[in-house]
Amino acid sequence: MSKKIFFQLLIFNFLAIKKVFAAESGGMPQLNPEFWVSQIFWLTLTFGILYVVLSKIILPKIGANLEFRKSQISDNIEAADNQREQSEAKLKEYDEIIFKSKIEAKNILNQAREKAFKDINAKKEVLDKQIDNEIKKVEDEINQLLKDAPSKINKIAIDTVSVLTQKLIGAEVNNSSITAIVEDLSKRDGDKYYGN
Amino acid sequence: MAANPMTQFEVYRIGPEIKIGAFDISFTNASLFMVVSSFAILLIFNLGSKKNSLLPNKLQLLAELSYTFVSKMINDTAGSKARPYFAFIFSLFMFVLFCNMFGMIPYTFTVTSHIIVTFMLAAFIFIGVTVIGFMKHGLGYLKLFVPSGVPAILLPLIVIIEIISYLSRPISLSVRLFANMMAGHTMMKVFGGFVISLGIVGGWLPLSFSVALTGLEILVAFLQAYVFAILTCIYLNDALNLHH
Numbered sequence: 001m002s003k004k005i006f007f008q009l010l011i012f013n014f015l016a017i018k019k020v021f022a023a024e025s026g027g028m029p030q031l032n033p034e035f036w037v038s039q040i041f042w043l044t045l046t047f048g049i050l051y052v053v054l055s056k057i058i059l060p061k062i063g064a065n066l067e068f069r070k071s072q073i074s075d076n077i078e079a080a081d082n083q084r085e086q087s088e089a090k091l092k093e094y095d096e097i098i099f100k101s102k103i104e105a106k107n108i109l110n111q112a113r114e115k116a117f118k119d120i121n122a123k124k125e126v127l128d129k130q131i132d133n134e135i136k137k138v139e140d141e142i143n144q145l146l147k148d149a150p151s152k153i154n155k156i157a158i159d160t161v162s163v164l165t166q167k168l169i170g171a172e173v174n175n176s177s178i179t180a181i182v183e184d185l186s187k188r189d190g191d192k193y194y195g196n
Numbered sequence: 197m198a199a200n201p202m203t204q205f206e207v208y209r210i211g212p213e214i215k216i217g218a219f220d221i222s223f224t225n226a227s228l229f230m231v232v233s234s235f236a237i238l239l240i241f242n243l244g245s246k247k248n249s250l251l252p253n254k255l256q257l258l259a260e261l262s263y264t265f266v267s268k269m270i271n272d273t274a275g276s277k278a279r280p281y282f283a284f285i286f287s288l289f290m291f292v293l294f295c296n297m298f299g300m301i302p303y304t305f306t307v308t309s310h311i312i313v314t315f316m317l318a319a320f321i322f323i324g325v326t327v328i329g330f331m332k333h334g335l336g337y338l339k340l341f342v343p344s345g346v347p348a349i350l351l352p353l354i355v356i357i358e359i360i361s362y363l364s365r366p367i368s369l370s371v372r373l374f375a376n377m378m379a380g381h382t383m384m385k386v387f388g389g390f391v392i393s394l395g396i397v398g399g400w401l402p403l404s405f406s407v408a409l410t411g412l413e414i415l416v417a418f419l420q421a422y423v424f425a426i427l428t429c430i431y432l433n434d435a436l437n438l439h440h
Contacts, residue, residue: 028202030378035207035226036312037219042227043313047291050234054241054290055283061245062263069250 150186157182201385205309205378225305226313233294233307241290262290266425273426274433281432288317289425296377296417300410308420309377311370318370321428329435340434369427376420380413 158178165173209222244259252260266286270278278285292308299306307313329337341358342351387409390402 028378029206030309030311030374032207035209035220035222035224038221038224039207039226039310039312040316041219041221042223042230043307043316046227046230046234047287047317050237050291051284051287053238054287058238058241058245059263059283059286062241062259065245065248065256066260066263068248072250 154179154182154186201382201389204305204381204385207305207310226307226310229295229298229305229307233291233298236298237287237290237294262286269422269426270429273429275437277436278429278432285425285428285432288321288428289421292317292373292424293418293421296421297414299377299381300414300417306377306381308373309381311374314370314374315366317424318366321369321431322366325428325431325435328432329438332436333438337435337438339438365431369424373420373424376416380409380416384409384413 158175161178161182162173162175165171165178207224207226209224210228211223213220214222240255241259241262244255244257247253247256249256263286266289267282270282270285274281295307298304299309329340333339341355341362343354343358346354384406387402387406391399391406393399394402
């Protein structure tokens with residue numbers, strides 16, 4: 001089968017080669033003026049129609065389309081720019097508000113702190129004064145007590161001495177003489193007992 | 197005859213013979229592909245400009261990319277003064293590009309592989325640019341042929357060279373496109389013929405060449421359309437902004 005095809009091809013080849021060599025060079029058909037006028041006519045007609053339709057209808061439309069798209073895109077870009085600017089302004093405003101409110105908050109805090117300090121100071125002063133007064137009063141009392149203490153002790157001593165002497169010797173001793181002795185003693189050695 | 201690499205360039209009548217006076221303007225296969233190319237351009241760009249969505253679909257993207265591509269090309273080479281000629285250069289670029297590309301489809305006809313077509317386009321551009329130049333600058337446009345900073349002795353020679361180069365513009369412009377397209381298609385046909393003649397035994401080498409050439413030719417098809425358009429821009433730039 002394949003052999004048959006091969007031979008067929010071989011024969012066909014010889015035929016083809018024969019045809020190639022048989023073909024005489026007939027020159028260039030382009031230089032045959034038979035259809036020149038026809039070609040010029042049809043070229044003018046088709047190219048003319050092509051030019052007119054393209055220039056009057058189609059090209060302006062494509063140009064307008066391109067222009068339209070360009071303007072639309074630039075419009076969109078412009079709008080986007082606008083919006084960005086607006087948002088930037090808003091952001092600035094917002095930042096400012098936050099900054100202002102921060103300052104305000106700080107001020108309020110400072111004021112409150114100052115006020116609290118003032119209050120505390122005032123209260124402290126009052127308290128200090130009260131405490132001082134109390135201390136003074138107590139000190140006065142103590143001083144009074146200290147002042148009174150020797151005479152009271154003397155009196156107790158005198159009483160004790162008179163009672164003791166009465167019990168020991170059974171005689172009434174004159175109070176005034178005991179008083180004199182005690183006072184004399186307390187005057188001499190009072191410092192040792194009371195530290196005044 | 198099918199193996200003759202030049203047969204693909206033959207023009208033949210499709211339908212009846214149409215005559216205006218002595219001129220034969222019959223509809224031919226060349227006319228057919230001019231119509232097909234123009235129709236394809238109009239269809240694609242009409243669909244691409246129909247719906248204007250912020251996120252373009254594929255066709256819209258194609259149309260808009262082509263628009264900005266040509267617009268940028270004109271702006272870069274001829275400046276902002278060339279704005280009114282944008283539609284013409286866009287049509288020219290697209291027409292040449294589509295004709296070239298349709299020619300890459302097997303069994304089609306390549307309109308731009310005919311010198312008469314490219315020459316008509318180039319001649320129209322040449323005349324148009326010259327008219328624009330004279331309208332913009334009056335006789336001052338002739339200063340184009342007198343470059344500044346040239347020694348007086350050399351000036352006559354330079355002027356002659358400049359004039360010749362200016363006058364040969366339409367020829368170079370048209371022959372460049374025509375020769376590129378014709379050479380490429382002829383070469384592809386020749387290699388295709390080799391594939392057949394060498395058969396299954398030796399045909400693989402020309403076949404791989406043919407594949408590579410197809411890629412190259414698609415590149416050339418785009419490149420030549422681009423070159424054609426950009427040279428038009430450069431000529432236009434000479435006419436609009438007299439630099440010399």
